[in-house]
Amino acid sequence: MKRLTKWRLIPLLSVLALVLSGCGEPFISTLQPAGEVAEKQYNLMLLSTAIMVGVIVVVVLIFLLVILKFRRKDDRIPKQVEGNHKLEIIWTTIPIILLLILAVPTVAATFNLGDVDEMDKKDSDALVVNVRANLYWWEFEYPNEKIVTGQELVVPTDEKVYFNLKASDVKHAFWIPAAGGKMDTNTDNVNKFWLEFDSKKAEEAKNLFYGKCAELCGPSHALMDFKVKTVSRAEFDNWVKDMQSVTEPKQATTASAQQGQEIYNQSCIGCHAVTPANTTPEAARLAPNLTNFGDRTTIAGILDYNEENLKNWIKNPESIKPGNKMTGAYGELTDQELDALTEYLMSLKIQ
Template sequence: MKEFYHIFKKFITKEGYDEAMKRLSNWRLIPLLSVLALMLSGCGEPFISALRPAGEVAKKQYDLMALSTAIMVGVIAIVVLIFLIVVIKFRRKDNKIPKQVEGNHKLEIIWTAIPILLLLILAVPTVAATFNLADTKEMDKQNSNALVVNVRANLYWWEFEYPNEKIVTGQELVVPTDEKVYFNLKASDVKHSFWIPAAGGKVDVNTDNSNKFWLEFDSKKASEANNIFYGKCAELCGPSHALMDFKVKAVPRAEFDQWVADMQDVKEPEQAATDLASQGQDVFNKSCMGCHAVTPSNATPEAARLAPNLTNFGERTTIAGVLEHNEENLKKWIRDPESYKPGNKMTGAYNALSEQELDALTKYLMTLKVQD
């Protein structure tokens, strides 16, 4: 409190006041900084920006944003123009009070009708798009060929189950391009929100009900992004909310079918090829198997899937969704997951490993691949 008093006392002195005014004289920097901030806000990569749509859903939402922005900017510009005209043309030149007259009925009708018309212009396409994007009847049909993905959100990782293909994977979603992919969203602990910025707006993931929607990934945009998009949780869910990321691999249909076939061929954990990896497999079976699976079958009940499926861990692009995929970072994650994702369920879930066990386990995990 005393420090605050001394600062305040210094400010109200002449010297303090002059110093403050001198700093304010640099107001010319404000427009420059504003322009710089505006320019930076337009920066973004094709795989993370909602302003660079990469699919039908994202394009429709982007068009609605552009339409609403154009309407708002147009209204502001017209109002400002009328205001300037009135201020300049009808400014008071004396102290006389002008004659009071009743309102112009035509003008009143016009400025009442225009907002209604603008609301209709915005409301009609918005309502039409809302119903279109919420149409998931195809995924509920029997014997449907629609690709359905059951998304389960956890603290702080994502599980993706393909019920028709009978496979499960974690942290990396694989989808075909140029066709609708239907999602069924459910949370296992707290409320989350599923969001792939480049593909479409976020949808809540609740614990007490399932939300359904669909997305489509454009093949041309996917190619520009090297077939990788970024997804994340968009609902504050805990200390590692900002780190609850996942990757989306959007590939041609033939490549997706091959991935599904390769995953389905994994019936049991592949035996390690080297002595070190074999030692790592033993460590995994003793310390990790209770939570992690290394087979993609969806036969395991949802409630028993305590941690991400690791069947194709060696092919992933990130570790825990936030670290570059390499052996060094994997060791760092296993040693101290709490320092990278505070509050995650892996922290304290196993006994500390020796350096030799850690090397062996890392080598084994990096060999978990289903494709060459």
Template structure:
């Protein structure tokens, strides 16, 4: 009875594990593909899993059959000995080769397809590309997204159109990171010594299911706050994306604070924070000088520091003690301690940095 109870408990845990393995949020799970790349990778994963499960099942059946069929029935009986069977040797050599080919052919085909970034190199009459290109730069522990054709830069929240290929140039400014949007596809390393390139496509139906917002991660151990190096991807139909680009390009100078408190916050920001953070999208400073995230559209974002809910209260918490939320970040100790009133003022100014009314 005790043995039966243990098997029941084990079966229950196995069933729960099986059910949970299929769970996942549509904005984060690689098991719920939301784009062409993710779908092809998911199908390859299903194919390889089916082959492995099939091999395990066949081997298990043969094992059980052999154990039952050729078990010793008495001490005087010796089972028939089979040696040097050419048929069996050919069989267990050909079958693995066929299985490898079944897996290798689509894998190699998809690898070459996903590696095709030739549209990134085709220039039009204006010297730009017809394809949408985003330069991704990873830093400890934040992300920068530059749209070279559009002449704008943003950080921590990337905006892309749906149902078309988006091409990426990936690099890092300090240590190796890895760019990954689980529901969309990837991942690919960002290195300091070279630029990696690939493309992704964001499905509009899946984007609607995910609320138009996907989560991105750093997938390469890079320091104490590696697990907190998140970014968000906001997906829009092409016409709304064009409107967002126009709104960003319309920002020619830092937004002016409207209230007295926000004006105080802007003055504090200009006396300390502006050395690291730009508040205009056309940031012409060299990469080495862009040491902090671009805050032009900070008020439009969905998270503070990539991990906290977007609110003035969390802005104040982050500014007051960034080390408590992202250990090892480069912001800690870079500015004088602010009073409660000054924190309120800076938070109000930052929450008012919006490009879309």
């Protein structure tokens, strides 16, 4: 029976190996750092792993040496030794040295990665993004550019992007695994950090990184994903200009989309906005901003972007993200109304 229990570990380990084999994608892997922050953290991981493996190897070697060489061979009692100054000094200093090797770069990196002085300077031209986490969606506000977007963060490559992180309801955590470690978003304080996206690495990831909520927040926590679109500085400036130019809701051009817009104005406008102004108070921003919904790569952060998924989402958001805050907000819509809404929403492009 005992032997059987031992063998049971093998399928478990192979499943684990299978799961881990999914960790190698450049758009989500911590092990394929995509920028300065991730790189530094990755190097610290390598350093500490190397030290730990080194310690294990040395200890195992000494252990083997001892049990082989000093095995009891007869009944004689070996020479009794009590204390050895030299040995004691050696095994005290080595760990101290190892800890120092670990501590110096770690503390240096901690201060460097937490250095957000630049964003608080007056007249600084650093790019700042205010991230607001909500059950189960993300809002990204660019305070200096005076625009707001939802679910998809757009950032320029090869420069520091500074983040102010907070939550509107419960604790969440903001995590772009390929770009750096996670940080909590809280309701009662603002956490700050910066990330950088390397243009070459971004290209390998097809300029689309995956982001996640990394703090258990409710039944749809695992579905609280977002995407990060990386673009060059020039493209970013264009994107900002295009967003800023939408000061009035975009008018539908076809009859069907017009009907969709009317339904939108009746049933959806209470929560969703189609202009990106950050002048609306936060408390009134109850749902993802849809100004550039037509440019999204996903619907609600998790579904592939297509008409069918969009209709399914509007028809029954609860079946897709249990406990989300759109459920039950309006009555049932006919298929024809859904067609019209879908056409209207998908026409909301800025590029």
